[in-house]
Amino acid sequence: QQPVQSPQAVILREGEDAVINCSSSKALYSVHWYRQKHGEAPVFLMILLKGGEQMRHEKISASFNEKKQQSSLYLTASQLSYSGTYFCGTGYGGSNYKLTFGKGTLLTVNP
Amino acid sequence: EAGVAQSPRYKIIEKRQSVAFWCNPISGHATLYWYQQILGQGPKLLIQFQNNGVVDDSQLPKDRFSAERLKGVDSTLKIQPAKLEDSAVYLCASGSPSGGRLKVEQFFGPGTRLTVL
Numbered sequence: 001q002q003p004v005q006s007p008q009a010v011i012l013r014e015g016e017d018a019v020i021n022c023s024s025s026k027a028l029y030s031v032h033w034y035r036q037k038h039g040e041a042p043v044f045l046m047i048l049l050k051g052g053e054q055m056r057h058e059k060i061s062a063s064f065n066e067k068k069q070q071s072s073l074y075l076t077a078s079q080l081s082y083s084g085t086y087f088c089g090t091g092y093g094g095s096n097y098k099l100t101f102g103k104g105t106l107l108t109v110n111p
Numbered sequence: 112e113a114g115v116a117q118s119p120r121y122k123i124i125e126k127r128q129s130v131a132f133w134c135n136p137i138s139g140h141a142t143l144y145w146y147q148q149i150l151g152q153g154p155k156l157l158i159q160f161q162n163n164g165v166v167d168d169s170q171l172p173k174d175r176f177s178a179e180r181l182k183g184v185d186s187t188l189k190i191q192p193a194k195l196e197d198s199a200v201y202l203c204a205s206g207s208p209s210g211g212r213l214k215v216e217q218f219f220g221p222g223t224r225l226t227v228l
Contacts, residue, residue, distance in 0.1 A: 040221070042154065042202070044218070047216065098156060101153030103152055103153050104153050
């Protein structure tokens with residue numbers, strides 16, 4: 001059950017804000033956010049758990065809405081270094097730590 | 112702390128040939144994952160190991176793909192024979208449940224870019 005990310009792509013000017021959403025049709029237990037720059041490996045940003053608190057990584061924060069089965073990633077006062085593709089990986093419980101990744105959101109921050 | 116190591120970084124083969132990828136996880140990480148990432152897509156889990164046992168291989172095309180994790184450390188992923196649609200980046204990741212089973216941060220290696228001609 002692949003999560004759906006929106007938007008597919010977003011272009012910002014440095015200093016602007018953006019929101020990336022990750023939605024699931026199945027009950028979520030955890031959402032993991034990663035950023036991947038072109039030609040590089042995905043880099044971990046944060047994990048949100050069902051019933052857990054909002055998380056933060058530098059000026060990036062994220063929330064978990066249990067009712068909507070959705071997580072949102074908030075990029076505040078974006079920097080050039082924020083450019084990349086953002087993936088959410090969703091966990092649905094069970095005995096392992098398996099994640100299902102969305103197709104990604106391409107974020108471009110211009111000067 | 113050394114990261115996840117993978118080799119080779121790039122591989123070009125003809126269809127129907129075989130290929131193998133190697134992964135050395137972060138020391139002490141019990142969980143190891145192999146993902147396939149096709150251009151423009153998110154990583155797709157192929158197989159997950161816990162120590163040297165397979166936890167999930169439901170999306171591994173077992174007629175052509177195989178993987179093993181010897182002694183619960185290094186792992187190899189093999190494709191035999193390769194098809195054109197196997198062209199992708201193969202990512203290895205490792206993790207350790209330091210904060211509970213749902214809080215496993217996955218550390219990714221640089222990946223192997225496979226091109227099948």
